[in-house]
Amino acid sequence: MDVKPKVNGDLKDDEDNRRPAAIDGPTNPMVTPLLTDLYQFTMAYAYWKAGKHNERAVFDLYFRRNPFGGEYTVFAGLEECIRFIANFKFSKEEIAFVRESLSPTCEDGFFDYLEGIDCSDVEVYAITEGSVVFPKVPLMRVEGPVAVVQLLETPYVNLINYASLVTTNAARHRFVAGKSKVLLEFGLRRAQGPDGGIGASKYCYMGGFDATSNCAAGRLFGIPLRGTHSHAFVSSFMGTDEIIQKSLRSHDGSSVCQDFVSVVHTWLSKLKRLSILKGVFGETNQSELAAFISYALAFPDNFLALVDTYDVMRSGIPNFCAVALALNDMGYKARGIRLDSGDLAYLSCETRKFFQTVEKEFGVPDFGKTGITASNDLNEETLDALNKQGHEVDAFGIGTNLVTCYAQAALGCVFKLVEINNQPRIKLSEDVSKVSIPCKKRSFRLYGKEGYPLLDIMSGENERPPKVGERILCRHPFNESKRAYVVPQRVEELMKEELPTLKQNRERCISQLEQMRPDHMRRLNPTPYKYME
Ligand SMILES: Nc1ncnc2c1ncn2[C@@H]1O[C@H](COP(=O)(O)OP(=O)(O)OP(=O)(O)O)[C@@H](O)[C@H]1O
Ligand SMILES: O=P(O)(O)OC[C@H]1O[C@H](OP(=O)(O)OP(=O)(O)O)[C@H](O)[C@@H]1O
Ligand SMILES: O=C(O)c1cccnc1
Ligand SMILES: [Mg+2]
Numbered sequence: 001m002d003v004k005p006k007v008n009g010d011l012k013d014d015e016d017n018r019r020p021a022a023i024d025g026p027t028n029p030m031v032t033p034l035l036t037d038l039y040q041f042t043m044a045y046a047y048w049k050a051g052k053h054n055e056r057a058v059f060d061l062y063f064r065r066n067p068f069g070g071e072y073t074v075f076a077g078l079e080e081c082i083r084f085i086a087n088f089k090f091s092k093e094e095i096a097f098v099r100e101s102l103s104p105t106c107e108d109g110f111f112d113y114l115e116g117i118d119c120s121d122v123e124v125y126a127i128t129e130g131s132v133v134f135p136k137v138p139l140m141r142v143e144g145p146v147a148v149v150q151l152l153e154t155p156y157v158n159l160i161n162y163a164s165l166v167t168t169n170a171a172r173h174r175f176v177a178g179k180s181k182v183l184l185e186f187g188l189r190r191a192q193g194p195d196g197g198i199g200a201s202k203y204c205y206m207g208g209f210d211a212t213s214n215c216a217a218g219r220l221f222g223i224p225l226r227g228t229h230s231h232a233f234v235s236s237f238m239g240t241d242e243i244i245q246k247s248l249r250s251h252d253g254s255s256v257c258q259d260f261v262s263v264v265h266t267w268l269s270k271l272k273r274l275s276i277l278k279g280v281f282g283e284t285n286q287s288e289l290a291a292f293i294s295y296a297l298a299f300p301d302n303f304l305a306l307v308d309t310y311d312v313m314r315s316g317i318p319n320f321c322a323v324a325l326a327l328n329d330m331g332y333k334a335r336g337i338r339l340d341s342g343d344l345a346y347l348s349c350e351t352r353k354f355f356q357t358v359e360k361e362f363g364v365p366d367f368g369k370t371g372i373t374a375s376n377d378l379n380e381e382t383l384d385a386l387n388k389q390g391h392e393v394d395a396f397g398i399g400t401n402l403v404t405c406y407a408q409a410a411l412g413c414v415f416k417l418v419e420i421n422n423q424p425r426i427k428l429s430e431d432v433s434k435v436s437i438p439c440k441k442r443s444f445r446l447y448g449k450e451g452y453p454l455l456d457i458m459s460g461e462n463e464r465p466p467k468v469g470e471r472i473l474c475r476h477p478f479n480e481s482k483r484a485y486v487v488p489q490r491v492e493e494l495m496k497e498e499l500p501t502l503k504q505n506r507e508r509c510i511s512q513l514e515q516m517r518p519d520h521m522r523r524l525n526p527t528p529y530k531y532m533e
Helices: 039-051 078-086 092-101 109-114 146-177 193-206 217-220 231-235 260-273 285-296 312-329 344-360 381-390 501-516
Strands: 056-064 121-126 140-145 182-185 305-306 336-339 373-374 395-396 412-420 441-447 455-458 474-475 483-486 490-491 530-532
Touching: 039 092, 039 109, 039 146, 039 231, 078 121, 078 501, 109 182, 140 146, 140 312, 146 182, 146 193, 146 312, 146 381, 146 395, 182 193, 193 217, 193 501, 217 260, 231 285, 231 305, 260 285, 260 312, 285 312, 305 312, 312 336, 312 344, 336 344, 344 373, 344 381, 455 474, 455 483, 474 530, 483 530
Parallel strands: 182 395, 305 336, 336 373, 373 395, 455 530
Antiparallel strands: 056 140, 056 412, 121 140, 441 455, 441 490, 474 483
């Protein structure tokens, strides 16, 4: 049977316009109909037993507070939700397991019903992935038979929660680092398991990172791969005597240097003799030098060296420069260095000065601009501190704090019933922020004269939508005293008929964040963005 979930209306049809285009299943094969909480099955049974299971229900998926003390969030995870429902079907084994797990009093008819269900009668309306979003405004509206949509609650919240959290975290790191810096996601080894690692790489890219070290994510999603080398590679060498194959063909292929090692030694002596570098360094570490030479021989047009294994300024940088200058003789341009310990502001500035000295003394064009990558437990705070101190880092490799979302563990998305059989539904709470907003809604972003978004407004499905140039009264849903008249210069409906590519979502994320008023974006006490009804 063809499964055709409706996404904001419809998914794209095949060319012949009769069959829906096939959508692959979720990236993670563990995402199955069983990936839900037991209570979804007990409720499904009770709905079925009461004859209510096919009542048409509307659920909103939203979050209540922006993460990381900020005033914005980036929405992500939608594509995986669609992949999930497009392939939603219980296997016989899964049905047998549900039967074992529920009470023996549950009637057989329920399991026949479960075996027959798919999501062809489920409609999903959603904000486009990569969009900047705010609390309370539905990210997704899921409509369908109540028992089926109920089963989707847990996997949907699961698929959106971490995806949106880590995309937001990545976007925040991008914001602090600035547009011009290269951001590399290095988190796989520290991520919360394989799914955390794959998800982190996908969504950090969406949030504005440039590349990942995670090969599986590179293959699955086409994310650019980048990397350097580790300390183990440096400390595995003893000295340059170990290097047997010493020849290097020039970049243009016109000549071969038979003994690249001795050319490097010659450059190291020249550097040592420079009066301007007197006292900066003496004997450098020979095992490190051997490692750098070997790496350069393996990747002459992509030479990037980790310089902090022994001593950055006394060994790593002079060794790197000697190898880079020898490569330069052969027509290659070294890519740069990575710093992974110590004071990254100070060391990057000292390194830059050293590179500029080499450029000046030896007349090597652009050597002063050789790339500097920094890593080691970086996070928003350390990036901010580096900016304040002044630094010369061109690229940051960020792992643990980024992918584990160390600063905030979860986003706190919820999935709440807002209508059943066309009747509005509400969840009351003493905590007003936890009261759900009933009814099937549409939501709009209203833009002001300067082009900044002013507020997001929710309206009933059948209410007249806001119009450009028309004054509209906007009220805070929980605070009577907060109301404002707004004359929007642009009105954007938030739920769109789109399921774009990862790259398009990344571009949307970057451009929408650039459009935000700066006071919503600042790290300290940002101005809250308004949501109204
Ligand atoms: N100039 C700086 N300003 C603020 N924080 C910095 C600066 N330079 C580095 N850091 C951060 O300070 C911390 C230093 O951590 P730690 O003391 O564990 O590393 P280290 O001793 O330099 O290196 P390692 O222990 O990995 O050899 C890291 O989180 C790093 O990102
Ligand atoms: O610090 P993160 O933001 O998590 O970035 C990734 C880290 O992973 C690598 O080494 P690893 O931490 O395994 O060893 P190291 O601490 O000795 O460098 C790399 O050198 C970074 O330090
Ligand atoms: O390529 C790197 O330098 C790298 C990759 C993962 C973790 N740390 C560093
Ligand atoms: Mg480390």
